[in-house]
Amino acid sequence: MNTEVLRTGSKPLPRQRSAVVYKLSRLATSFSMHALVVASLAILLLPIVWMVSTSFKPLADVFSYPPQFIPRNPTVEAYTTQFTGLLGRYFLNSVIVGLLSAVLATGAGALAAYGLSRYRLPGRNAILMFFMASLAFPIPLLMISMYLMFVQLGLLNSYIGLVIGHTVITLPVCVWLLKNFFDQLPVEVEEAAFVDGASRAYTLFRIVLPMARPALGASAIFVFVTSWNELLFGLTFVSSTSMRPLPAGISMSFLTEFEGAWSEMMALSVMVSLPIFLLFTVFQRTFMSGVTAGAVKG
Amino acid sequence: MGFSPRQAPVFLAAIFAPSILLVGLFIVYPVVNSVGLAFTDASPLSSGRSFVGFENFVYLLEDGEFWEVLWNTVFIVGAATIIATAGGYGLATLLISGIRGAAIFRAAIFQVWVVPWIVIAILWGWLFSQDYGLVNYLLMQVGLIEAPVKWMFDQNASQWAIISGYAWRAIPFIMVICLAALQGIPSELVESAAIDGASFLQRQRYVILPLMQNIILVAALLQAVRFFQEMTMIFVLTQGGPVNATMVLSLYTYKTAFEDWDFGLASAIGTIWLILLMAFALFYVRVALRRNLA
Amino acid sequence: MLNRKMATLAAAVALAATGAAAQDKTELNYSGWINLYPHHAAAVSAIETGFEEKFPDVDWILNDVPFDQALKQATVASLAGNAPDNIHLIAGWIPALNDIGALEPLNDYFTAEEWAQIPQSSLDSVTFDGQIMAMPWVPGPIIMFYNRNLMEQAGLDPDAPPQTWPELLEAAKAICALPDVDGAPIYGIALRTARNPNSAQWTIPIIYGQGGDIVDAEGNVTFDTPEAAAAYEWVKELTDSECAPSGFTIDETRNTMAAGRAGFIFEGPWGRGLFNNLSGGKLTTAADGDIWAAPMPMDPSGKRRTIGNPHEITISAGSEHKDLAAEFIRHVIFDPEITTAYFEASSQLSTGSMPLLTSGAMGDDAYTQVFVQALPDTNDNPIKSPKFYAVMDELVVALQSIIQGGDIQDELADAQRKAERTMSR
Structure with missing residues (x-):
């Protein structure tokens, strides 16, 4: 199993439609599956997005309420x-x-x-x-x-x-x-x-x-x-x-x-x-x- | 398989020399020496050192603070490991189910894994800031809380702020391991279960999880061991406070040694930690061995 | 091929590692936190250029150490035998470093006239067996700053700051009753209560204010006293009513004060420069400005007493350039040009020399004189022991527990027990 794991682990996900993938793909096509992935991705990446976003704001906008995800007055001053x-x-x-x-x-x-x-x-x-x-x-x-x-x-x-x-x-x-x-x-x-x-x-x-x-x-x-x-x-x-x-x-x-x-x-x-x-x-x-x-x- | 060591003693000595030197001088000797110090009142602030027997250990075991720290460590490391493992496994299951763009998602999630701890510490300070933090803002928007949470002063909240940082950083690691292992599960097994009418959850419960449990356990233990050592976030954010809510063994040992300069007591804490972790490692060995036999 | 690449890489790294070492000039190392606030930059450059002009063969090197880490770093470096020549400290840390032989006695490096300029009480706090281990730098009385605008809005007279601790409590509560500004609350008083020994140190004046002390007649540490309990009760009343923030670090309290969101704060002479600069010029610290300074409130018997956190500058025992290091001290303490430059850049008192504090720019400065007047009531070394900060680290746990609802008597007794063990080690 290990060499197999090693080889596939290093590649993008396998393209061939094995039975596991086939059965699960019915679920995958469903909207909820994608929504779940996108949601978890959003939560996981939020801190990084927020870090980058804050870094391009002037100090005055950093504390603005409600928070701006996309800097309104972007600057590289920081x-x-x-x-x-x-x-x-x-x-x-x-x-x-x-x-x-x-x-x-x-x-x-x-x-x-x-x-x-x-x-x-x-x-x-x-x-x-x-x-x-x-x-x-x-x-x-x-x-x-x-x-x-x-x-x-x-x-x-x-x-x-x-x-x-x-x-x-x-x-x-x-x-x-x-x-x-x-x-x-x-x-x-x-x-x-x-x-x-x-x-x-x-x-x-x-x-x-x-x-x-x-x-x-x-x-x-x-x-x-x-x-x-x-x-x-x-x-x-x-x-x-x-x-x-x-x-x-x-x-x-x-x-x-x-x-x-x-x-x-x-x-x-x-x-x-x-x-x-x-x-x-x-x-x-x-x-x-x-x-x-x-x-x-x- | 393998060559006989007798064929090439000089060669073997040469290739092992660097690591024996490094490990001997800088792991074995320091550990042995520090365990010895645990029975003294050693401090770099004073020249003499005297043998005090089990005094340091007795003090620790009688002191409520040590037990508090031990519990905090187990709680923070345990909760973070459980969350990271569940999250990582869940994500791996989602990503392997053949959704579009899985490779991109995977690559994006990997980025979390390499964020330096010092950055997480600074970033968490900003995310969990009481007045302007994004976390308080979002929680209030969703209606989960009514007033801003004092993340760095409420004892429970501060533990969860730290746990969330640990778990966040570790989810990708568990995910990578689980993905690799999931890809190795023979497809016929799952397929036949599906044909027999097993639902998604049933397939998880009766087919996939039994095959995965050892690898998940190993990955979780590896991660837990790393959490035990990690303290950058706590050092920068809370210094173990409020009160002792986020004081974990690593920081406690470090502060006792390099702020109170009580090397004897710090060595005693480290020695107890070592004993606990050896028990932990024994468990790990058992699990790993059992898997290899199977 | 890989090997060759590796070798080139290793050579490059080795070059980079040693490249910086080639120097003909004598290096004089200073470590401390003088440079950590941007508004001190002008002073630092004045000190550096001034010194290197006097001693052209010397390269003055600044080693940044934040205040929080300064004691630890000084200890680490001294034990390691590579301490910088001049170490910037506070009076409370001198016993700890003196205890490990890290400091050079200064008696013989300065003239009698120079020593005469320093107040005897300041010297006493850093003298051990007749040996003066440090030169007093920025005097450190901790006094009460208050926001005059908020006083007025709360219906209080900004020219009559509170004189007793109960009055201060009332004033703080009146100010914190003011409505939120931009969704953020107004605090009555910005107390520091983060998990830092410094937070506990800052509660000592409150204990003094109840007529108590933290050492008994024999010099033993006593936290378990009715006065300490009363002081912590005072703090708890403020934090419980959200009139004081909970768990704020030193910098958070300063930012809050500078944002105009706190009525009072306890600070030393560095307060003015900090508030003026942190507020981005929106607030000025002046007798008729936005923020002003007043002596600490009186205890029940009408006495005023506070702690000092004076900055000290020392020579490390391991320094190879002790005479030069002494010249550096002479430069920052007794050269009027430098003390004035530091004073003007930082807006804080900049020397331990009384003649310089009471003449020239500082002599004309009302703010400076508030501190000069507080000096006689100031105790620079509340516990004159190497374990001072270690003991404060025990006390801060009690402080935080009490704020979070712990029993005052129990927590103080616990801190007492831990302090006794720490002192006995």
Whole structure:
């Protein structure tokens, strides 16, 4: 079932009219079904619509009653006030930390996942279970000892400290996701390479990993997005403005400054979401197939 | 299947080294060390630290506040997970029923899944603003409420404001998983049930749900684990208030550690949390294993 | 190919990460919340350019920290050994940072003449074993601001603000009886009651106003007193009748006051700049304007007493440029050009120096003098303990519970119990 799921999961809904679809389609043609979908979509997307709408309003219209969904006096003022060096710096920090974490977690994760997938290691299941369980470890509990360690190592207020933090909270997912992918790659390819005299390292780096590109991509996107989202490490392990990643920077510099200035807050929100939206729109297929495979296999 | 580890010990050591280093240094050691700290009065504000036995645990278990926080966590995480799961499954069922434009709907809903938490926090502050918020406006228009709700000050209301944010963010995730799994259900099964005259609800109850229940449970548990860790929204919006209504374990541990600087007590909270979550994880393993066997 | 792309990417990232570090100038780091309100921008740039003119080899670096996070950030940075050279604090936090050895004693960095300019009471609150750990910056008496227009509309004399706490209660109720404006209610008094230790700190003057205190003769914390109960009863009466908002953050109370939707608010010297700017110039704070300031009401025995929340500027113990950091303090506290620029941009009192507060632009300013007169009745450190804010964090839970209908005695007793444990750790 799993390969089937993986394949269809990555595509738009199947066109062929299977019996399920056929029977249900009678209902689907009914007005109520469509109405239900549209209604739930409206509710789900309302917050996003409201965010975008508010961001294009002058402050005076933000508080107008009844609320305007389509700005009557659209303006980009809220966006232009944001383009300060500080916000740019937060973006840069988040991109740097996100990319480094993505490379580190995906790299380390891929190597371990390959080993777990291909070698009959004693306690392989226990290792995998440990990885899964470690997802649930209380992050503040980790942070307490990490904080004490980072003080000793001088890693506070550095990109490295943040990258380590973001790597360890994502590594377990990377390992699972990539192991599931490797499980589905036919082992014959490697066996053939070994017969041809290729070394194990050569086979891994030149043959297996290039084939795993979609999964590596999904893993890297996952890490990057998690890092982009992460507030606590940024808040606690960083103490100078110039080193803060976006969420910590926003909560430290902009929340007070823009309190009540909702059009500016919403413009800020749109700008913070946009890179992630774009990333997902471009890589949606890659990501969905990778993640559904990992999760569906559970 | 698989190669024997004996064939390539050096290679294996090399490919496992980075993750062993990362996991050992930054997951295993910190957890073990922090569990140790739970039995001390450690604080970065004082140089010495002394062993206090179970004092921290006794204090927590005797203190009403801890139980309150525990209950809030279970309530907020539980309610959000249930709503997200029901919503996500419902949407998946709708989208797979062959309606027009399903792919577009699906793509639109995906966007919700990637909204950064800091954005949700800010956005929810605006949506749930007492005087000018859209939520109060709409609820009053529909006639569900007569006066604006103080979302951030009423204890019940603030919990629901947070729950709605969590659930909103998670619905697409559950939907994606359910869609993938629904597509894998053999069509003959459902078809024959329909030919036998089973209604939509009966087919759900007797054919689809039994096949789906494990995958739904797994997806819900995964999501619940993530909710346990998440605290951006609460940190930005309520700081755990009003009173302690939205104080959840993650924020409580964090604040005890990094605002009160009571590492000993915070470690004790984290340790109890760890024990509870290990029980939770055990449940997860059971469910996952049972599914794999079946 | 992927590998090569990755390598290029990694190189680019590494470059970006280190690129910013190349600097010849000495960097002097300040952290604090001076820049968080847009109307302070002119002052910040005056401070920066003025300082860099005096010391051309120095690059002054501003690290924004919002008020809510300032204590935590200062603690984190100090423990991490990378504290900024100058840390902006309030008096109530000095004991906590002093306790972890984060601060440099300032006694020897300034001359006797300079120290003589600072009121002794202000110095006392930041002196530990004879060592002065902070330089008083913006004086901080918390007093009563009131909206003169609303007073008048409610049939009260705008030139005769309430003198006692019961009078204030009556006035607040009269104002909140005014009809809604544009669908939004008018509050009698904008009390801050969000879950923030600062909300609890702001109730201390109300406890003083009942003739009580939060420490006993031995200096132990006492929340469980009849006076505290009376003070919280006073608050509860206002929130129950919706004459005070429930759960408002600091900024929400300020926005409400600046929107002309509250009769009273308790604020420090920063109030005028905030209200004038947040109202978009619609309201002016002046003796004959829309908003004016008056001393806190008297307690039953006719005494006035309030808390101070004075801003302090400190040098971190770990600073590598302590003399330069002291020069920065000298620059913002004693240079009349800078104190005047800060005063004019922010409309708030801008130095702890009495001669500067009572001469020049500030000397001529009636508003400044209201605060100068309140200074002797001001207690800058209601609990002179490193645990001050931690204890306030316990008290705010009681405050919120009481507003939501919790039993006053029980909640205060609970806060007392928690405070005792916190103090003993």
